[in-house]
Amino acid sequence: MKLTTENLSERVDHVYDVIVVGGGAGGLSAGIYLQRYLLSSLIIDKGKARSSWMQELHNYVGLPTDTPGRKLLKQGKEDYVSLGGDFLNAFVEEVIDEGETFAVKVKIGRQNSTYQTFRTKYVIAGSGIIDYLPELENMKNVFDYAGYNMHVCLICDGYEMADQRVGVFGNSEGSLEVAFSLGWFTPYITLFTQGLFDVSDEFRQKLKEHGYLLVEKSINQFVGEKHQMTGVKLADGEIVNLDAGLISMGSKYHADYLKGINLEFQGNNIVTDKMARTSHPRIFAIGDLKVGLNQVVIAAADGALAATQIWRDIRRATGAKRWEANIK
Amino acid sequence: MKLTTENLSERVDHVYDVIVVGGGAGGLSAGIYLQRYLLSSLIIDKGKARSSWMQELHNYVGLPTDTPGRKLLKQGKEDYVSLGGDFLNAFVEEVIDEGETFAVKVKIGRQNSTYQTFRTKYVIAGSGIIDYLPELENMKNVFDYAGYNMHVCLICDGYEMADQRVGVFGNSEGSLEVAFSLGWFTPYITLFTQGLFDVSDEFRQKLKEHGYLLVEKSINQFVGEKHQMTGVKLADGEIVNLDAGLISMGSKYHADYLKGINLEFQGNNIVTDKMARTSHPRIFAIGDLKVGLNQVVIAAADGALAATQIWRDIRRATGAKRWEANIK
Numbered sequence: 001m002k003l004t005t006e007n008l009s010e011r012v013d014h015v016y017d018v019i020v021v022g023g024g025a026g027g028l029s030a031g032i033y034l035q036r037y038l039l040s041s042l043i044i045d046k047g048k049a050r051s052s053w054m055q056e057l058h059n060y061v062g063l064p065t066d067t068p069g070r071k072l073l074k075q076g077k078e079d080y081v082s083l084g085g086d087f088l089n090a091f092v093e094e095v096i097d098e099g100e101t102f103a104v105k106v107k108i109g110r111q112n113s114t115y116q117t118f119r120t121k122y123v124i125a126g127s128g129i130i131d132y133l134p135e136l137e138n139m140k141n142v143f144d145y146a147g148y149n150m151h152v153c154l155i156c157d158g159y160e161m162a163d164q165r166v167g168v169f170g171n172s173e174g175s176l177e178v179a180f181s182l183g184w185f186t187p188y189i190t191l192f193t194q195g196l197f198d199v200s201d202e203f204r205q206k207l208k209e210h211g212y213l214l215v216e217k218s219i220n221q222f223v224g225e226k227h228q229m230t231g232v233k234l235a236d237g238e239i240v241n242l243d244a245g246l247i248s249m250g251s252k253y254h255a256d257y258l259k260g261i262n263l264e265f266q267g268n269n270i271v272t273d274k275m276a277r278t279s280h281p282r283i284f285a286i287g288d289l290k291v292g293l294n295q296v297v298i299a300a301a302d303g304a305l306a307a308t309q310i311w312r313d314i315r316r317a318t319g320a321k322r323w324e325a326n327i328k
Numbered sequence: 329m330k331l332t333t334e335n336l337s338e339r340v341d342h343v344y345d346v347i348v349v350g351g352g353a354g355g356l357s358a359g360i361y362l363q364r365y366l367l368s369s370l371i372i373d374k375g376k377a378r379s380s381w382m383q384e385l386h387n388y389v390g391l392p393t394d395t396p397g398r399k400l401l402k403q404g405k406e407d408y409v410s411l412g413g414d415f416l417n418a419f420v421e422e423v424i425d426e427g428e429t430f431a432v433k434v435k436i437g438r439q440n441s442t443y444q445t446f447r448t449k450y451v452i453a454g455s456g457i458i459d460y461l462p463e464l465e466n467m468k469n470v471f472d473y474a475g476y477n478m479h480v481c482l483i484c485d486g487y488e489m490a491d492q493r494v495g496v497f498g499n500s501e502g503s504l505e506v507a508f509s510l511g512w513f514t515p516y517i518t519l520f521t522q523g524l525f526d527v528s529d530e531f532r533q534k535l536k537e538h539g540y541l542l543v544e545k546s547i548n549q550f551v552g553e554k555h556q557m558t559g560v561k562l563a564d565g566e567i568v569n570l571d572a573g574l575i576s577m578g579s580k581y582h583a584d585y586l587k588g589i590n591l592e593f594q595g596n597n598i599v600t601d602k603m604a605r606t607s608h609p610r611i612f613a614i615g616d617l618k619v620g621l622n623q624v625v626i627a628a629a630d631g632a633l634a635a636t637q638i639w640r641d642i643r644r645a646t647g648a649k650r651w652e653a654n655i656k
C-alpha cells in the first residue's frame with residue numbers, strides 16, 4: 001500500500017524482506033518482481049527519478065517512442081502497489097547494518113519533517129544519479145530546455161542531434177571529451193567551458209583538427225522558446241546560435257545513505273556481480289548507481305536480476321512448502 | 329524497410345553493419361538502438377518469438393500487466409522500421425565468417441522457398457529458444473493451454489500458481505527438480521513422468537518428505553475449456569484434477585546457424601561478456617540464447633548492450649566527423 005504519515009505506524013515492527021531505495025525504472029522493476037516472488041517489499045522514493053525528466057523515451061522496446069518517462073514510472077508504481085508492495089515518498093538518510101537486518105532511517109517531508117526507521121533483510125540501492133546542470137544566475141533558462149533539446153545522455157539522444165549545431169557544456173577538459181563521441185552524429189560542435197576551467201594546448205589542437213569551436217567566455221543565459229533552446233547568450237552579450245545542447249558536467253550520485261557501509265566502488269559507481277549484488281551480500285545496486293550503461297531498460301533488467309537473486313537466497317534458506325495432508 | 333521477395337534485391341550488394349538474427353524483444357531492442365546509432369541493420373525473424381506465446385506480460389515495467397507479448401513485439405517492430413531498419417521474415421540457415429564480413433544465408437518462405445545471402449560486419453544472435461512441450465497424440469490439447477495456465481517459466485509465472493494444484497511435466501528426473509522451487513509458491517504439486525523415464529529412490533524419498541505426488545503413467549490428453557486446463561487424463565482413463573501446469577522439458581536452442589563458428593558455450597547457452605559479446609569479437613548473443621535469466625526485460629537490456637558495444641567498436645575505428653568549413 002501507499003504509506004503515509006497516517007498509516008506507516010502499521011509497518012514499524014515489520015521486517016521487510018527487501019527495502020528498495022529509489023522508485024525509478026530499476027526500483028519499480030525490482031519491486032514488481034519481488035512482489036511476484038511473494039516477498040515483502042517497500043520502495044522508498046524521494047521523487048525526481050532521472051527518467052522523470054525524459055520527455056520522450058525513444059529506446060525502451062515495447063513502449064511507443066513518444067512515451068514520457070513519467071508515464072513509465074506511473075504505470076510501474078500502479079502495478080507495484082496493486083501487487084501489494086509498500087511505497088513511501090521519503091528520503092533515505094542512512095542504512096545501518098545490524099547483522100541479520102538493516103535499519104533504514106528515513107526523513108518524511110521536506111518541511112515539518114518526521115523521521116522513521118524501517119527494518120529489512122536486504123537492501124536494493126536504486127537511487128540513481130542526477131545530472132549537474134550549468135549554474136547560471138537564476139538558472140536562466142536551464143529548466144525550460146533540460147530534457148527537451150538540452151540533452152544529458154549521448155547514448156540516448158545522439159540520434160536527435162544528428163547533423164545539428166550542438167553546444168557541449170562541460171566543467172572540465174575531460175568532460176568535454178564527449179564531443180569526439182558526439183562527432184559520430186554531427187560535426188557542427190561548439191564546446192563551452194563556461195569560463196570555469198582552462199584547456200590544454202593538446203586539446204585545442206585536437207579540436208582544431210576536427211574543426212570544432214571552443215567558447216571560453218562565461219554564459220549569461222540560454223535563449224529559446226517553447227522548450228526549444230536556440231542558442232546561448234554570453235556574458236558579453238554575444239549570441240551563439242545552436243540547435244541543441246549536450247550537458248556533460250557529471251552527476252550527483254544518490255548514495256550518501258550507504259556511507260557507513262564499506263562497499264566496493266569503481267569511481268563513483270558501485271561494483272556489482274552479474275546478479276547486481278554488491279560486495280555486501282545483502283545489498284544490491286541497480287541502474288545508474290552501479291558500473292555500466294545508464295539506460296532505463298538496463299536499470300529495469302537490473303531490478304529483475306537483483307530481485308531474482310534475493311528470492312533465490314531466501315528461498316534456498318527457507319526450503320519448499322510441504323503438502324502436509326500427504327505426509328504421514 | 330520491410331524486405332519482401334520483390335524489394336530485397338536492392339540489398340544484395342549492401343554490407344550491413346549488423347544483422348540481428350531474431351525479432352523478439354532482444355532483437356528489436358538491439359535494432360532500435362542500432363538505428364538510433366545511425367548504423368545500418370537488418371533483423372531476420374522466423375516468427376514465433378517465445379514472448380509471442382505470452383498472453384500477458386506481468387513483469388515488464390512500464391507496460392500494463394495484461395499486455396500480451398505480441399503487442400510488445402508489434403510496437404517494437406513498428407518503431408524499428410520507422411527508424412529505417414530493414415526487417416525480413418526468413419529463416420537463417422548459416423552464418424559464414426569471411427574475415428571482414430559474415431555471409432548470412434537465409435531461406436525465405438516455408439513453401440516454394442527462395443534463398444538469399446546477405447553480408448554484414450557484425451552479427452547479433454537473438455534467435456532464442458522455444459520450450460519443448462509434452463508430445464501427446466495429436467498434441468491434445470497442449471496448444472489450447474500453453475501460455476495460458478500451462479506455464480513454461482517459473483520465474484515469470486510462479487506468482488500465478490500460488491497455492492494452486494500444479495502439475496509439473498518433465499522429461500527427466502533432473503527436469504522435475506523445478507518442483508522444489510515451485511514449492512516456494514504452492515505445496516499442492518503433482519509430478520508427471522509421462523511414462524518417459526524412471527525415478528530414483530532418492531528422488532522418491534525427497535518427494536515423500538515434501539508430500540508431493542508422483543504420477544508415472546503416460547498421459548492421454550490435457551482436459552479443460554476456454555484455454556484453462558483443468559486436469560490430465562491418463563492413458564488408463566483416470567483424471568487428475570489440476571489448476572495449472574508447469575512444463576519443464578527443456579528447450580530447443582535456435583542456434584544451428586552458428587554451428588560453423590567455434591563459439592564458447594556453457595551447456596546450451598552461449599557465453600558472453602558483460603556487453604553481450606561472445607568469444608568471437610564480431611558476434612554478440614542476447615536474450616535466452618546466452619547464459620543468464622530468460623526474461624523479456626533482460627533480453628531487451630542485452631539488445632541495448634550489444635548495440636552500444638558494436639557502435640563503440642565502429643565509432644572508434646571510424647573516428648569523429650570533422651566540421652570541414654572550420655578546417656583550413
